[in-house]
Amino acid sequence: MSEATLLLDRAHLDQVMRNLTDEILALPWAQSGGDFPWFIGIRRGGVAVAHELARLVGVTLGTAPQVGALDISMYRDDMWLKGPRIAEGQTELPGDLTGRRVMLVDDVLYTGRTVRAALNAVVDFGRPQSVGLAVLLDRGGRELPIAPDATGYRLDVPPDCKVQVRCDSAGRLHSVVQVHNE
């Protein structure tokens, strides 16, 4: 196990979450008072972020958006590289997505392949009115034409490193570290 380098401590992470919340509240649908999107976290890392974001948005607006979780393991494009696998959690949505606004939420945006898979997965659960993307951290390095609607923090990380968002035992966001790939 290689050494982890701290990128964001808890206080810094709290500030990043507030930035992300402000960016989301500045989006056109929030400004126009339209229907609230469902915050759908991409498993696994996006789910804790989605819950925390929904809570923060709820503090400002009075009602918290509904939260869901999306498992994309059967939609990934690297099955042939990684062999058979089984996801730890399933997709859990508040309901059919048809006609809904959806805000996909992930912890780290990198190549864009996860988001590509998530877009394919989402439309298998209905036809959303719109799909947006909010990410806690954007580390660059895109391999697909994917751009987030809201970003908490941008950072440069060497390609041979992995960014991990860690949670405490209660499942709350705790810190962000960088580790070397094995």
Added chain:
Amino acid sequence: MTAPSALQLRHLLGLEDLNADQITALLDLAAQMKAVNQRRIKKLPTLRGVTVLTFFVENSTRTKMSFELAAKRLSADTMGFAASTSSLSKGETLLDTARNLEAMAPDIVVIRHSSAGAPHFLAERLNCGVVNAGDGAHEHPTQGLLDLYTMREKLGDLTGKKVAIIGDIAHSRVARSNLHGLAKLGAHVHVAGPATMLPPGLEQFGCSVHARAEPAIEGADVVMMLRIQRERQGNDLIPHAHEYHRFFGLDAARLKLAQPHALVMHPGPMNRGVEIAPEVADGEQSVILQQVENGVAVRMAVLYAVAATRGLDAVGG
């Protein structure tokens, strides 16, 4: 993520070859596939570009359909091959036919054959994944898995559960796959049937053998009835279907000997009034149609595991 090795499967020839971890991983995966089957859009893109060939050299309706549906739900392409309409009826050998099929570059061949060992024969000679859909009286591993899945879904952990299997054990590949699978998951199996239908050496499976149905059914968590194979040996092994029903058929009175929550299972097709009475087959404890439903999910899990394992081999992972 589960340790990937538990799901790595180059072929599925029988449950005898799998350990408890591999069986459990396949059942866990099947549970996720079942969730897909309950969505409005019952489709995953996972096996795009994979070709699954169903090679059924023996009649089958539900198993073939179940495999085809499973493949389609994973976005694989399917081709069917039926013995009666094929060159096998013109004298071509199994290996020659299979080599011709292989030339069409399937990734997985799903084979049903009346000879035990035919899937193993092909697995050794063809450069694709082979899934056994029933070979003679040997094994029917996906039926065994869907039975295990159904039991686990209803009863939870199968350790220590009592499972009665009643009927023609000697000629049943379903019984054999279940005997292997149930033993590996820690269940206690009790088999019963007429002496002509109980093969010698059953004890090696770790099961209890009874000459009468009652002691097998008494206190059971699951009562699995096997089909009397009237088109094969069935009629020669018992004096009369009515008499068989009297001594070994599952009716309401006999079912009362089992636990109140006991599941009634049957691999189909049923002979109503022979091995199972209609009131039991259609009763509240019957999970016979759920077995069929679960079969699609289990076969999706198997096709995915075999395809993804072979994909990994192909890229040298």
